[in-house]
Amino acid sequence: MNIPLTEIINFLSNDLLEIKGENADKIVIKYLKEPAEVDEFTLDWINPAKENKQQIAEDTNAKAILVDEEIAYSEIIKTQGKTLIVVKNPKFAIAQIANEFFVEKITPQIHPTASIHSKAKIGKNVFIGPNCIIGNCTIGNNVTIEGNNYIYDRVDIGNHVEIHAGAIIGSEAHNFVEDENGCKIKFPHLGKTIIGNHVVVGANSVISRGVLSDTIIGDNTKIAQLVVIGANNVIHENCAIRANAMTSGSVAINKNSIIAPSVTIRNQKTIGENCFIGMGAVVTKDVPDGETWIGNPARKLR
Amino acid sequence: MNIPLTEIINFLSNDLLEIKGENADKIVIKYLKEPAEVDEFTLDWINPAKENKQQIAEDTNAKAILVDEEIAYSEIIKTQGKTLIVVKNPKFAIAQIANEFFVEKITPQIHPTASIHSKAKIGKNVFIGPNCIIGNCTIGNNVTIEGNNYIYDRVDIGNHVEIHAGAIIGSEAHNFVEDENGCKIKFPHLGKTIIGNHVVVGANSVISRGVLSDTIIGDNTKIAQLVVIGANNVIHENCAIRANAMTSGSVAINKNSIIAPSVTIRNQKTIGENCFIGMGAVVTKDVPDGETWIGNPARKLR
Amino acid sequence: MNIPLTEIINFLSNDLLEIKGENADKIVIKYLKEPAEVDEFTLDWINPAKENKQQIAEDTNAKAILVDEEIAYSEIIKTQGKTLIVVKNPKFAIAQIANEFFVEKITPQIHPTASIHSKAKIGKNVFIGPNCIIGNCTIGNNVTIEGNNYIYDRVDIGNHVEIHAGAIIGSEAHNFVEDENGCKIKFPHLGKTIIGNHVVVGANSVISRGVLSDTIIGDNTKIAQLVVIGANNVIHENCAIRANAMTSGSVAINKNSIIAPSVTIRNQKTIGENCFIGMGAVVTKDVPDGETWIGNPARKLR
Numbered sequence: 001m002n003i004p005l006t007e008i009i010n011f012l013s014n015d016l017l018e019i020k021g022e023n024a025d026k027i028v029i030k031y032l033k034e035p036a037e038v039d040e041f042t043l044d045w046i047n048p049a050k051e052n053k054q055q056i057a058e059d060t061n062a063k064a065i066l067v068d069e070e071i072a073y074s075e076i077i078k079t080q081g082k083t084l085i086v087v088k089n090p091k092f093a094i095a096q097i098a099n100e101f102f103v104e105k106i107t108p109q110i111h112p113t114a115s116i117h118s119k120a121k122i123g124k125n126v127f128i129g130p131n132c133i134i135g136n137c138t139i140g141n142n143v144t145i146e147g148n149n150y151i152y153d154r155v156d157i158g159n160h161v162e163i164h165a166g167a168i169i170g171s172e173a174h175n176f177v178e179d180e181n182g183c184k185i186k187f188p189h190l191g192k193t194i195i196g197n198h199v200v201v202g203a204n205s206v207i208s209r210g211v212l213s214d215t216i217i218g219d220n221t222k223i224a225q226l227v228v229i230g231a232n233n234v235i236h237e238n239c240a241i242r243a244n245a246m247t248s249g250s251v252a253i254n255k256n257s258i259i260a261p262s263v264t265i266r267n268q269k270t271i272g273e274n275c276f277i278g279m280g281a282v283v284t285k286d287v288p289d290g291e292t293w294i295g296n297p298a299r300k301l302r
Numbered sequence: 303m304n305i306p307l308t309e310i311i312n313f314l315s316n317d318l319l320e321i322k323g324e325n326a327d328k329i330v331i332k333y334l335k336e337p338a339e340v341d342e343f344t345l346d347w348i349n350p351a352k353e354n355k356q357q358i359a360e361d362t363n364a365k366a367i368l369v370d371e372e373i374a375y376s377e378i379i380k381t382q383g384k385t386l387i388v389v390k391n392p393k394f395a396i397a398q399i400a401n402e403f404f405v406e407k408i409t410p411q412i413h414p415t416a417s418i419h420s421k422a423k424i425g426k427n428v429f430i431g432p433n434c435i436i437g438n439c440t441i442g443n444n445v446t447i448e449g450n451n452y453i454y455d456r457v458d459i460g461n462h463v464e465i466h467a468g469a470i471i472g473s474e475a476h477n478f479v480e481d482e483n484g485c486k487i488k489f490p491h492l493g494k495t496i497i498g499n500h501v502v503v504g505a506n507s508v509i510s511r512g513v514l515s516d517t518i519i520g521d522n523t524k525i526a527q528l529v530v531i532g533a534n535n536v537i538h539e540n541c542a543i544r545a546n547a548m549t550s551g552s553v554a555i556n557k558n559s560i561i562a563p564s565v566t567i568r569n570q571k572t573i574g575e576n577c578f579i580g581m582g583a584v585v586t587k588d589v590p591d592g593e594t595w596i597g598n599p600a601r602k603l604r
Numbered sequence: 605m606n607i608p609l610t611e612i613i614n615f616l617s618n619d620l621l622e623i624k625g626e627n628a629d630k631i632v633i634k635y636l637k638e639p640a641e642v643d644e645f646t647l648d649w650i651n652p653a654k655e656n657k658q659q660i661a662e663d664t665n666a667k668a669i670l671v672d673e674e675i676a677y678s679e680i681i682k683t684q685g686k687t688l689i690v691v692k693n694p695k696f697a698i699a700q701i702a703n704e705f706f707v708e709k710i711t712p713q714i715h716p717t718a719s720i721h722s723k724a725k726i727g728k729n730v731f732i733g734p735n736c737i738i739g740n741c742t743i744g745n746n747v748t749i750e751g752n753n754y755i756y757d758r759v760d761i762g763n764h765v766e767i768h769a770g771a772i773i774g775s776e777a778h779n780f781v782e783d784e785n786g787c788k789i790k791f792p793h794l795g796k797t798i799i800g801n802h803v804v805v806g807a808n809s810v811i812s813r814g815v816l817s818d819t820i821i822g823d824n825t826k827i828a829q830l831v832v833i834g835a836n837n838v839i840h841e842n843c844a845i846r847a848n849a850m851t852s853g854s855v856a857i858n859k860n861s862i863i864a865p866s867v868t869i870r871n872q873k874t875i876g877e878n879c880f881i882g883m884g885a886v887v888t889k890d891v892p893d894g895e896t897w898i899g900n901p902a903r904k905l906r
Binding site: 492 | 636699702706708715717734753768769808828829842847850860
Binding site: 031032033034037088089091092094095096098099102103104111113124129130131133146147148162164165166198200202203204220222225238240242243244256261262279280294295296 | 704717719733737752754756757770772775776777778780781782783784785787788789791792794806808812816817830832834848850853866868870886888893900901
């Protein structure tokens with residue numbers, strides 16, 4: 001891959017503040033790399049949160065560096081012939097560049113091996129990969145369902161949603177009623193599963209559908225791999241549910257909260273806004289807004 | 303959906319104790335709903351365990367209510383024109399009604415994309431969904447295997463079993479022997495996997511087959527989503543294994559026990575009858591009959 | 605199955621130290637069994653680690669027994685007409701015999717329902733089962749990919765690798781960058797996923813690909829079921845990652861370490877060589893070589 005640096009600079013447009021250096025139009029970018037592996041064909045960037053940012057810019061082997069305004073175009077950098085591309089947030093800019101230039105675009109298609117319900121409503125620019133089973137559901141625009149997925153009936157999927165391989169949306173959770181002999185009969189799941197816009201569901205994760213109400217995943221919430229979301233959960237926008245986490249039935253998680261890996265949350269419990277639930281925590285109580293809880297059982301971190 | 307209430311009442315037959323009210327033959331039911339959303343077309347029910355049951359019956363917007371004998375046909379209820387359908391256990395009755403009237407019946411079929419071993423023995427009224435891989439195994443009557451499942455060789459599945467999408471039955475667990483250099487070679491799993499009657503296996507769960515003996519899941523045991531059952535486990539009847547739980551090799555769980563979400567059980571350990579192992583517990587010892595254990599490591603709850 | 609004992613003895617060749625008893629050529633072996641079920645047609649073996657080995661050899665119903673040098677050909681054993689097959693390590697020998705004589709050999713094939721990328725490079729003696737989705741990747745020789753697997757682009761798989769049903773190799777983990785409004789955009793995973801030789805990946809497990817560097821699984825490492833391996837992990841050779849364990853991003857695990865079931869490891873942490881991380885441990889710090897850590901949060905076991 002050979003990308004003229006000028007092409008990348010054009011792409012940044014509004015986010016670009018300034019170019020420092022003379023060589024932008026001579027530089028060709030081949031790849032992004034980990035700091036230890038950066039060379040002259042790498043587009044490097046400096047995390048605004050780092051200390052010694054100036055030092056890092058002077059030490060890197062890269063010729064082109066995305067930086068924030070705090071990094072000076074020093075004599076050393078000038079002598080090295082480096083080009084500084086000044087943006088508000090280099091970390092965000094590099095992610096945008098990575099998505100634009102370094103990821104193979106997926107061509108929308110419905111793979112011939114997918115089984116699609118005759119009443120399913122499917123939007124524009126949708127990719128449905130091999131062996132997907134798509135029930136009587138609604139899928140928005142610009143959705144990717146990678147492959148080996150099972151999307152049950154009564155699932156609504158918004159726009160710009162990404163569902164990784166093997167993930168299952170809308171299956172029944174564990175909900176049984178016992179008769180006088182203790183014999184379990186299933187209380188069926190009659191609700192829906194509603195997935196907002198810009199949601200990501202990781203590989204082999206499972207989202208349960210609702211029993212009488214609906215399971216709802218809010219816009220921009222990102223669910224990692226091997227996660228279980230219980231029935232009737234309402235997960236608001238912009239949450240992160242990390243790998244191997246599990247929520248029981250009727251859990252609510254308010255916006256901007258982070259559920260770290262391997263967390264377990266008891267049924268009926270509510271997690272507030274902007275909470276952080278630490279790795280492996282077992283949450284048995286409601287967690288108020290803005291708090292961090294850790295441990296088994298989980299307690300507020302002071 | 304428009305279901306005459308009389309049709310539902312007829313279905314209850316033996317479980318029905320009494321009808322109180324004059325309007326049963328004028329009421330049409332459209333759906334079941336969460337309490338907050340109940341309207342005149344909802345069949346409502348009142349959980350026998352609730353307090354203020356009389357109050358709930360008088361407050362609901364529903365016209366038809368499944369109740370137990372403790373709820374009186376009060377003047378208020380009479381004035382509201384409501385109909386009380388008195389049954390022994392309204393919670394159980396509503397589950398039966400939900401299954402009968404509100405769930406789309408699955409038509410038995412073997413999907414053309416399923417790969418079935420030529421020697422597999424498959425019973426009557428069996429549904430095998432898309433992309434299922436069915437080994438040299440035995441499947442009873444009235445079994446549903448939803449889709450994207452892998453059923454290995456030497457699996458025996460009973461009657462009335464439900465296997466949700468992506469679940470895997472009979473794979474090899476982790477069982478290696480080391481030579482003098484620490485090099486691991488696999489001890490192969492030569493046993494069977496035996497699934498009883500009325501078992502449910504949740505989405506993307508994995509049940510390992512036995513090494514020299516068999517892995518056995520007892521009648522009426524319900525396994526939730528993303529569960530791992532280890533090799534040589536003997537899980538007796540009527541147990542519940544909740545989502546994200548994990549049992550190591552040669553675990554025994556006796557009847558009527560509940561393994562809460564995200565529990566982990568050490569190999570060779572035995573859980574007694576009627577035990578409750580709490581969410582996220584890490585069980586490293588045998589648990590006697592009737593006890594509740596919680597925590598990491600798990601200890602008896604006093 | 606009827607296997608002349610002499611055939612098994614010939615297979616052992618170099619590992620065989622001595623035969624004690626006169627009847628080896630009259631014995632026929634039908635199966636391997638758990639101790640409680642051993643009969644005259646069973647090939648039995650005695651674990652070198654057991655106490656009372658002599659007693660066990662005298663008590664077993666088997667006629668043929670794999671033993672180490674410490675077990676004597678006593679008068680009782682002689683009278684019973686038993687044959688002792690003396691090897692260095694009976695436990696290792698029985699595993700080799702099980703693999704050779706009691707496991708159905710898999711015939712290499714690419715199942716017609718598998719979807720294979722046109723540029724995928726596939727070695728010799730490879731089995732790719734039904735509904736596998738194989739991206740633009742490299743697969744070595746003597747590899748088994750059982751079925752319903754998704755192998756993404758940029759995955760390198762070595763030789764003698766076994767991937768059980770539903771496992772996913774090379775999916776994206778959770779890696780997002782936030783803009784000034786807290787809106788998450790994905791930092792794409794541009795790295796590779798490199799699987800060494802003699803690796804086993806259990807059913808429904810997920811191995812994430814790297815972001816800028818690669819995710820690497822070393823030779824002879826065995827990963828069990830429903831495991832998540834995070835992006836950029838470097839797991840060295842001969843490790844065991846047990847069921848339901850989870851590693852976050854950029855974790856390193858050095859050689860010969862054992863990660864017990866349901867362990868969670870924080871991102872950027874390093875586990876030394878020859879470590880043992882106990883069941884359900886939540887590791888938030890680096891673990892030095894040779895140590896055992898347990899608990900939530902994990903601490904060194906003293």
